[in-house]
Amino acid sequence: MRLLLHPGHAKCGSTSIQRAIIRNRPGLADNQVVVPDPHLRLPGEAGFHPRGETPREFFRQIMENGGDTTSLRARLESWRESLLWRDATFVISAENLINHLMGPIGEGIHRVLAEHFDDVEVVYYIRRQDDYLLSAWQQWGFKEGKTFAEYSQEALRRANPHYLAVGQAFGRLYGAASVTVRPLQAEALRGGELLTDFFSHLVEDPSTLSFDRDRSNLSLNPFFCEILAGYKGLFRDIHDDRLKQRLARTLGVGHELFQRERDFMDPEMARRIMAHHREENLHLQQQFFPHVPFEAVFGDREEEELDPGERVRMSRQRAEQLQKHVIRELLELLQSMPETAKTPA
Template sequence: MKVICHIGHPKTASTFLQNTCAQNAGWLRGHGILYPDMLVPDVNHISLLYACANYISVFARDYGIESLEEAREFGTKLSAHLRRQIDEANGEIHTVLLSSENLTANISGPQGVQNLADFLSEIFDEVRILVYLRRQDDALLSMYGEYMRRGFGGMTFDSFVDEALGNTVMVPYIFHRRILEFWNESFGRDRVTVRIFDRDELVGQDILTDFFDVVFSGNPPDMSQLRRSANDNTGLSAPALEFLRQMHPFISYHWNGKPNPLRQRLQGRIETLPVEPRARLSREQSERIMARFSSANEWVRTTYFPDKPAPLFPPRRREDPTSNLGQITISEFAQFTGHMLL
């Protein structure tokens, strides 16, 4: 039995892919692929993180996991649950498909990756890892938007970048070489498939087409009957991000060490703030970020894409070289405040 474990990265349409797989579980089953239930009420197989990470995630406590010993017991339960689903398929499947971006965002170092390798190798004869890499300037901009949307911080974008570049834990998946070395060591370089999350690099210029090109080993079936999930993870506009940054002291995610009930009540309104104009980096911001990763990205290119011209992520041609981050008019501030309250 073969397993393909898609590990993200975050902000590379992982939620869209997971929702589409779950909504088309019957279609996949008809082509020999099982997208299993993994003991969580979510199509993201985050339970793999709970079972294999070398620490206790705050979300794992919702499943009664308070210690590493209990995490290993949960892993045994999860393994049995997965085996049961494979057995119930009665030989109709040849591949299990797993997906969780938390395996790159949160698994936290080589021991967690090795724990996952051990978990999978006990069940499957063949293990394949799939990961999508996003250029670091886009990834940081996207994650900054997530921080503002969720109320995790009130930093300016430049301060956010400074902290992220100096801290491999804050946004770990921008450190492509570091993460890939962990996975190569535990699974072997030949078992790790790396794709570039860029429309021009994707098969058919489409993430779903590219994803199934990997899953079906370059020979995907007719996808005309496939129901695509809505891609509803669109980021907020640049003025909306600045509004949330300035409002952070009053509606932060945490309050006195606990989730802020006020933020929770307002989250639905926050989600419907405008999405245009899109946030945009300046040429200087983009070049600064990409220069930080130039040598590491060159390692990725020579290791996984030796026939691809350097650099791994070419400079962007921008019609407007300026940024629109950190800008909001009084009128926009009043409009967003009314939207939150009415």
């Protein structure tokens, strides 16, 4: 049996890959590529969910149960006994498979996976750290009441994200030759694109599959996130997406509240983040993708240099503009609602 393991990293294209895996489950099965359901059941098994998500929840429960892998072993043993999928490639994608990786719980899960497959390929995608930190802050950090500057300084103190350590840990668990690390940079990806790169590990011609390349993990506008950071009480926890979902339903995902803002990050902040990780990135590039020029992945961006005071002024102006637009549209929405709907119960 062969396993293609995609263990995350979060904010590195995982949602796009998982959506495409689920969308193409039947076509992949025709090519003897099996995508198990959330409970690690296979097509043809009783209870198999053909539209089920990837098995993040299955692995989360193992981790919360102290690393008891009994259920995982039972599932993998049933895979080995399956006559239908004996020569198949199995695909497991779950971001939480990098959790506890340096400790006994994570290592125990991966030891079980390694011992049940004849061949394992680990495909691990990363993105430059300034991009990653901005995206992670837009997903989680602002809900803790942290500005982007505060969030990134804390991340630098913790040396987060730990790409090199994760890549090397997988090398120890599955063998260095089994680990592929790909930066989310066109120069490093087959076909210059994430989904083409990923599925080329599974099928000869990825163009035969169906891909939805719309934005898969919508983020709020970073200027709006800065505003919301001052209202920590709005969120139950960092995973609370109710506000984002309501705004998307009400205003539409094309609204400027979901707009990417190229000029949000101060170039000096980006340089500081990348300089902090430079030594690690050099080792990462040399060990895992020496064919890709270092500067193409981790080099300085070409940005228009502005006086720091001018950049602050422009940022405040953009934030104020966004606030005015949002307030106006919400007022217009209230005005358009029926009177009964506007009156408190």
